[in-house]
Amino acid sequence: MTVQATTIMPSDTTTDELGTQSIPAIKAIDLCKIIDDRPILNGLTFQIETGKCTALLGANGAGKTTLMHILATLSSPTAGQLNIFGKPITRSSVATRREIGMIGHQSMLYRDLSALENLIFFGRLYSVDKPAVRAMDLLHRVGLADRAPDAVRTFSRGMTQRLSIARALMHHPKLLLADEPFAGLDVPSVLAVEQLLADLVEEGCTVVLSNHDVGRTLQITDHVLVLHHGQVVLDTPSGSITELQITEQMCRGPEGMGST
Amino acid sequence: MNKTFFQNWGSLVYWFLTLIAFAVGVWLVFAVVPTEETMGPIQKIFYLHLPIAFNAFLVCTVTFVCSVGYLWKKQGYWDDLAVASARVAVLLCSIVLLTGMIWGHSAWGVWWTWSPRLTFSLVLWLLYVVYLVIRPSIEEKGRRSLVCAVYGIVAYLDVPLVYLSVRLMPDIHPRSIELAPEMTWVLLYWMLPVVMMTVGLLCEGYSVQRRVSEQQNQTQYATRQTATSIHPTGELT
Amino acid sequence: MKTVLRQLWFLVAKDLQIEARSHQTLGLVTVLGILILVVLGLGLGRQELASGSSATAVLWVAYLFSGVLCFEKTMSVERQDGALAGLMLAPVDWGLLFVAKLIGNLVLLGTLVIIITAAGVLFLGFNVMAGFWPFVIITSLGMLGFAAVGTLFSAAVSSSRLAGGLLALLIFPICLPLVITSIQMLLSVFRDANEIDSSGLAILIAFDCIYLVISWLVFELLLEP
Numbered sequence: 001m002t003v004q005a006t007t008i009m010p011s012d013t014t015t016d017e018l019g020t021q022s023i024p025a026i027k028a029i030d031l032c033k034i035i036d037d038r039p040i041l042n043g044l045t046f047q048i049e050t051g052k053c054t055a056l057l058g059a060n061g062a063g064k065t066t067l068m069h070i071l072a073t074l075s076s077p078t079a080g081q082l083n084i085f086g087k088p089i090t091r092s093s094v095a096t097r098r099e100i101g102m103i104g105h106q107s108m109l110y111r112d113l114s115a116l117e118n119l120i121f122f123g124r125l126y127s128v129d130k131p132a133v134r135a136m137d138l139l140h141r142v143g144l145a146d147r148a149p150d151a152v153r154t155f156s157r158g159m160t161q162r163l164s165i166a167r168a169l170m171h172h173p174k175l176l177l178a179d180e181p182f183a184g185l186d187v188p189s190v191l192a193v194e195q196l197l198a199d200l201v202e203e204g205c206t207v208v209l210s211n212h213d214v215g216r217t218l219q220i221t222d223h224v225l226v227l228h229h230g231q232v233v234l235d236t237p238s239g240s241i242t243e244l245q246i247t248e249q250m251c252r253g254p255e256g257m258g259s260t
Numbered sequence: 261m262n263k264t265f266f267q268n269w270g271s272l273v274y275w276f277l278t279l280i281a282f283a284v285g286v287w288l289v290f291a292v293v294p295t296e297e298t299m300g301p302i303q304k305i306f307y308l309h310l311p312i313a314f315n316a317f318l319v320c321t322v323t324f325v326c327s328v329g330y331l332w333k334k335q336g337y338w339d340d341l342a343v344a345s346a347r348v349a350v351l352l353c354s355i356v357l358l359t360g361m362i363w364g365h366s367a368w369g370v371w372w373t374w375s376p377r378l379t380f381s382l383v384l385w386l387l388y389v390v391y392l393v394i395r396p397s398i399e400e401k402g403r404r405s406l407v408c409a410v411y412g413i414v415a416y417l418d419v420p421l422v423y424l425s426v427r428l429m430p431d432i433h434p435r436s437i438e439l440a441p442e443m444t445w446v447l448l449y450w451m452l453p454v455v456m457m458t459v460g461l462l463c464e465g466y467s468v469q470r471r472v473s474e475q476q477n478q479t480q481y482a483t484r485q486t487a488t489s490i491h492p493t494g495e496l497t
Numbered sequence: 498m499k500t501v502l503r504q505l506w507f508l509v510a511k512d513l514q515i516e517a518r519s520h521q522t523l524g525l526v527t528v529l530g531i532l533i534l535v536v537l538g539l540g541l542g543r544q545e546l547a548s549g550s551s552a553t554a555v556l557w558v559a560y561l562f563s564g565v566l567c568f569e570k571t572m573s574v575e576r577q578d579g580a581l582a583g584l585m586l587a588p589v590d591w592g593l594l595f596v597a598k599l600i601g602n603l604v605l606l607g608t609l610v611i612i613i614t615a616a617g618v619l620f621l622g623f624n625v626m627a628g629f630w631p632f633v634i635i636t637s638l639g640m641l642g643f644a645a646v647g648t649l650f651s652a653a654v655s656s657s658r659l660a661g662g663l664l665a666l667l668i669f670p671i672c673l674p675l676v677i678t679s680i681q682m683l684l685s686v687f688r689d690a691n692e693i694d695s696s697g698l699a700i701l702i703a704f705d706c707i708y709l710v711i712s713w714l715v716f717e718l719l720l721e722p
Contacts, residue, residue, distance in 0.1 A: 106579025425674040
């Protein structure tokens, strides 16, 4: 498996010229992940700019969640190099984890604790100043202030998802990884979450977002990365590409990769 | 094709030699070595019992080393060898238990007593039987190898502790046996066929296991590929 | 160091808070333990129990089975909504997650042992006062090793969506030296009215040290978001 990804990506030299003022939030070089002797990620090389909202697209099984887990330092790549905010990542990069917030498929909350208790607990683990104040701020922001003392068990899917976003934001992360944050949400909740993410980008947070709705994603992101069979097949600004082109890439990928 | 033929041929020769070594061993035991006075002919089981017990420890060590190897390198073949060695360990432990029980029956008239030695063999057997029986319960292959590797390490560290703990139990085992010089060298000779058998079983078990897991990989990979390639465009837009 | 201790305290407090809120573990586990005592007590009959030699073994059976259930329950709290991934994302050393879980389990296990032993005194006529301090020392050392092995394998098993039997299957054989040693020591204390056996004590301490260290080292390998 030594197929190189043929991608349209900003070359390193141009980044260096521009990159004097900002280090890329994520820089991955030849990232590989092999699970059960089969390659899930197959030599990913890409770069995510700081302060941008980047979409990670791909069909089911293309390696999005695996990549998200690696970016979140939850699992380590089999080979390759990963820098987050210029620092190399190993499995025990405790300090770098402070910069990263993540929204996953699951809520990552304790259902027997109340919304406020959950936020305070996670805030304390990150040594957040005045966790109770910060937690109430965020609850206001995601519109759950009136449900603060209720157990998460009693929340609807949309409310849980909003709370899980608040959980991810407790420690003011500079990089937010959102793995399908809209899954299972109704339209009003989707809009609310989109607005939240847009505000975050406005505030200077780097957001990496994976999603199934290609059209919507193109509208709300600055940049797209398309994965296919564990390789980057497209790396381009959102404005320069249409939904149809992306869908084609997601379904086909580079020549010869379909039948391995 | 040619290679497999020679491999099969080679293993056939190997097993034939092992059989001869066993036959010579049996001849030595029944024709050359004097019969022990107090125990009678049943004492001859000792020539099988001791080398097998010794080899059982060696094989457990192989499982341990492979488990460490797997945790370190995360490569499937370490796990395959660990499984093969655990199988052999269970087999050898079973033989040790059986021969021990036969000995016990002739010495004390009961098939089982909670003597330290017998308890020790039983616990060892249990430890490695569990290694084998938990494997099918864990579906995902990487996870299974990981859990089993951890278990393999933990179980091996348990062996000396089991040995120490059974010594607290009341003992009726005969401690030292006076060995005639012929007995010693026949015993040493018996190490040869037993080691040959152990190594042979390990190799055969490993190649079988390797083939099985390679097949599993291929089928899993194939299903994954079809699952990702047949994707209705409608769902993505 | 100070932040590490603070984090440890928050992790343990969170476990205990959830337990206090839901009561799902302790209630289940103690009732199971008492049930086991009753079943075995009925099976053994008055004469065996009066001799004082079987009560310790019966108690150990109850500790082991309800302990395994306890480990399973405390870990399933983390797995329910992927909360474990939340912990792993936090700037916490993953070994610390093991220590926190171990302490939480030890608190529950301690409560469990007290309740079950009290039930044993009541139902089995177990005279714990005949050797109270030896009993406390032996049982605490035993439970420490048991909790170390149990916490380690609870991380291994609960992610594999497996039935409860498997955890017991993994833990029991490993804990056999602990069981053999503890029961032999308790027998010598309660039946033969001897002093505490120092070589047995050494084995218990060795077991605890080995498994605390190895579990702490290996635990993070078994963690999986």
